[in-house]
Amino acid sequence: MRRYAQGYFIKLWCVLSGIIVLSLISYIIIYIIINGISVLNLSFIFDSPKGMPLGSEGGIYPAIIGSLYLTLIACFFASILAISTAIYLLFYCNSIKISNLIHLVIGCIAGIPSIIIGMFGYTLLVYQLRLGRSLIAGGITLGIMIFPVIEVKVERIISEIDSYIISSSYALGVSKTYTFFRLVLPACKRDIIASIALAGSYAMGATAPIILTSAVMFAPTPKSLTSPVMALPYHLYLLISESISIQNAYATTFVLISILLTINIIASLVAKTGR
Numbered sequence: 001m002r003r004y005a006q007g008y009f010i011k012l013w014c015v016l017s018g019i020i021v022l023s024l025i026s027y028i029i030i031y032i033i034i035n036g037i038s039v040l041n042l043s044f045i046f047d048s049p050k051g052m053p054l055g056s057e058g059g060i061y062p063a064i065i066g067s068l069y070l071t072l073i074a075c076f077f078a079s080i081l082a083i084s085t086a087i088y089l090l091f092y093c094n095s096i097k098i099s100n101l102i103h104l105v106i107g108c109i110a111g112i113p114s115i116i117i118g119m120f121g122y123t124l125l126v127y128q129l130r131l132g133r134s135l136i137a138g139g140i141t142l143g144i145m146i147f148p149v150i151e152v153k154v155e156r157i158i159s160e161i162d163s164y165i166i167s168s169s170y171a172l173g174v175s176k177t178y179t180f181f182r183l184v185l186p187a188c189k190r191d192i193i194a195s196i197a198l199a200g201s202y203a204m205g206a207t208a209p210i211i212l213t214s215a216v217m218f219a220p221t222p223k224s225l226t227s228p229v230m231a232l233p234y235h236l237y238l239l240i241s242e243s244i245s246i247q248n249a250y251a252t253t254f255v256l257i258s259i260l261l262t263i264n265i266i267a268s269l270v271a272k273t274g275r
Contacts, residue, residue, distance in 0.1 A: 029257065036250030044251055049218050055238065056245045060252055062221045066135075066229035067204050067259070069222060070214065073139025074146060074203040079196045081143070082150035090158055091176045110148035117145045118209035126213055136225040138214025145209055146199040153195035157188045190270050197267035201260045207233040232256040 033040075047059030085102065093099050121141030131137045161184055169179040185192075216228035217238060232252060239249040 029254075032250050032254045032257070036247055036252075036254050039245075039247050040251040040254060044248075045255065048220070049235075053242065053244050055218060055235070055242075055248065060232065060235055060248075060255065062219065063230045063232045063235040063252070064255065064259075065221050066215075066219070067231045067233070067256075069135055070139050070142055070210065070229065070231055071200045071204045073136065073225075074142035075196050075200045077140050077143030078147040078150050078199065078203075081147050083154055083192070085151050086155040086158055087180060089155060091180060106148045106151055109144070110152075113208075114145055114206055115208040115212075117141060118212040120144070121209060122212040132226065133214055133216055133228045134226045135214055135222045135229050138210045138229065138231075141209045141213045142203040142206060145206060146203045149199040149202060150196055153199075154192055157191045157195065158184060161187055190273065194267040194271035197263055197270070201263040201267075204263070205233055205256070205260060207231075207237055210234055211237075232259075 044059045045064070046061050048062055049055045049058045049060070051057030085106070089099055089102060093102075118141060121137060121144065125131045125137040125140060126133060165183055165187075166179060169183055170176075210229075210231050211234060214229050215231055215234040217230075218235075219228045219230040222229045232255065236249055236252045236256065239245055239252065
């Protein structure tokens with residue numbers, strides 16, 4: 001009887017927690033829609049900022065494109081480093097000390113505040129390498145920020161592959177490279193893609209790193225990797241901090257949330273279809 005009561009209490013607790021979380025999320029989204037619906041239209045999405053002060057009228061199209069470009073570069077840069085690190089740790093690293101050291105470094109990077117990562121990106125990329133405030137500098141900086149997220153997830157995904165398959169491949173004299181690309185990667189590539197997409201949504205919502213490395217007030221749509229960009233989080237920051245337009249700020253927030261939710265939903269569907 002006591003075990004039944006405990007199980008019922010845990011189940012009730014989980015249900016109530018889920019209801020509370022969904023209610024809070026729904027309230028936030030509805031509140032944002034109500035306050036920004038008056039300016040939320042196709043012109044707002046596909047037009048450039050206008051008015052005086054700049055941003056009080058017009059749209060956020062350059063910020064949307066800039067956010068997408070930054071996210072793509074960040075995911076590309078971070079996934080190369082993360083997947084390579086995970087492969088080395090699981091297939092080639094035979095030293096426990098080296099493995100522990102790498103995991104320690106990854107954990108330290110994950111714990112660094114985003115503003116510190118932004119300062120590092122500014123010092124190395126903008127100042128030392130003279131890339132200036134640019135799309136490539138911001139994308140690489142965001143890639144450094146999401147690198148631990150992707151590496152930990154990819155390492156966990158690969159480690160969950162049945163070890164019997166890998167051992168059988170080695171027993172037949174198959175190389176580690178062939179084993180990974182022909183056996184391991186096809187079995188978990190959907191989960192890896194989903195993890196990269198989820199990390200990309202984390203990068204898209206970051207503001208501090210791009211303030212120091214790539215974002216310029218109301219920059220146009222970037223024409224090259226060395227062009228400065230405008231991004232949705234930074235655009236929202238300016239609208240709020242400068243008190244330019246609260247309604248435009250709410251509409252910008254809704255667009256950003258919609259993009260992030262879309263990325264997360266697509267990533268979840270990709271992961272589920274692969275199982």
